[in-house]
Amino acid sequence: MPGLYFEELEPGLVVDHPTRRTVSETDNVLFSSLTLNLAPLHLDAEYSKDSIYGQRLVNSLFILGLVSGITVPETTQGTTMGNLGFEKVxxxxxxxxxxTIHVRTEIVDRRESKSRPDTGIVTFRHLGINQRDEIVCDAVRVGLMQKRPEPAATAQA
Structure with missing residues (x-):
């Protein structure tokens, strides 16, 4: 399914994204290493077993990226002009x-762009939910979205 245009992203719309992703140890170690987040809570099993969690945690920025990415096919693929930022995470x-993480998106708000008449600004709320139905990520973000293109004018004979 292609992304939705500004006009389709009405406040109150809820999308339960079909893609689910089981997070692996490799995901966590690779992401933490690539981003130079060498916190032992992500990488060191011996250190982490004495933490309040009793085990290593998955890097939260990986989870934010995963949650955001899962939403793309049903909401913004091919219809976004860009991510304007996150208001709350x-x-x-x-x-x-x-x-295993799945995601639910709710459209919170939208408004016409003041400087670009062919776009609008949409506020999304993405909930990352684990297999126990616990919310593990709650992210509010704002995107610049394309409006539906006008049909091409037919040539007059």
Missing amino acids: TFPKPVFHGD
Whole structure:
């Protein structure tokens, strides 16, 4: 399914994204290493077993990227002009190796762009939810979305 245009992203619309992703140890170690986040809570099993979690945590920025990415096919693929930013991001519950994440998106708000008449600004709320139905990521973001193109004018004879 292609992304939705500004006109289709009405406040109150809820999309339960069909893609689910089980997070692996490799995902966590690779992402943490690539981003130079060498916190032992992500990488060191011996250190982490004495933490309040009793095991390593998956890097929260990986989870934010995963949650955002899962939403693309049903909301913004081919219809976005860009991500304008995140207004709020929280991680109410930790994510561990082997957790499976699915995402629900709600359209919170939208408005016409003041400077670009062919676009609008949409506020999305993305909830990352694990297999226990716990919210593990709550992200509110704003995107610049294309309006539906006008049909081509037919040539007059």
